[in-house]
Amino acid sequence: NAGVTQTPKFRILKIGQSMTLQCTQDMNHNYMYWYRQDPGMGLKLIYYSVGAGITDKGEVPNGYNVSRSTTEDFPLRLELAAPSQTSVYFCASRAAGTSSSAPQYFGPGTRLTVL
């Protein structure tokens, strides 16, 4: 299994441009998450999904959109890039079930700079 994969690894955007960060997992996990990580600030949840067709906002959703048309894919869309969106973005997934012990598994991240 490749686990959680993300593309691209690096990207530089100009203010106002748009882009989609791709995330795919091959573990048949129902739960998927998008985080951003800023220096000294920890991981902040942007959006999450509990299954195909279901998405919901996390702590910092403004400026982002997501979709979940399949179990495997959970793309994150930035419509009008702003310098405040400069960050490292991580996608994560988790197996379904009622036990709280299942960990989230993270992709390698996308480092985004908005100039």
Place this chain on the structure above:
Amino acid sequence: GQNIDQPTEMTATEGAIVQINCTYQTSGFNGLFWYQQHAGEAPTFLSYNVLDGLEEKGRFSSFLSRSKGYSYLLLKELQMKDSASYLCASSYSGAGSYQLTFGKGTKLSVIP
């Protein structure tokens, strides 16, 4: 949101033992995770605690006290490769989707 507190930085000597503390809010608490994150890489899962006590996994152990809202990660026989950030994350019931709240991470530097 739920607050997670952990020290920002720690330094320890190769071969020694280091303890990284984490405090969290107890209301609705449903489990505590520790992740390791090397610079420029993704977080990787280290341990999970939901009951009071110590969980041991080789050189790494994690402890939980639910009544005190306190956990620690214990790293023994430190190696240079243990230099990384260690993230404490708590899970809360009622959040749905098993969301985690992460602390800001503790950057551990292991020196010779």
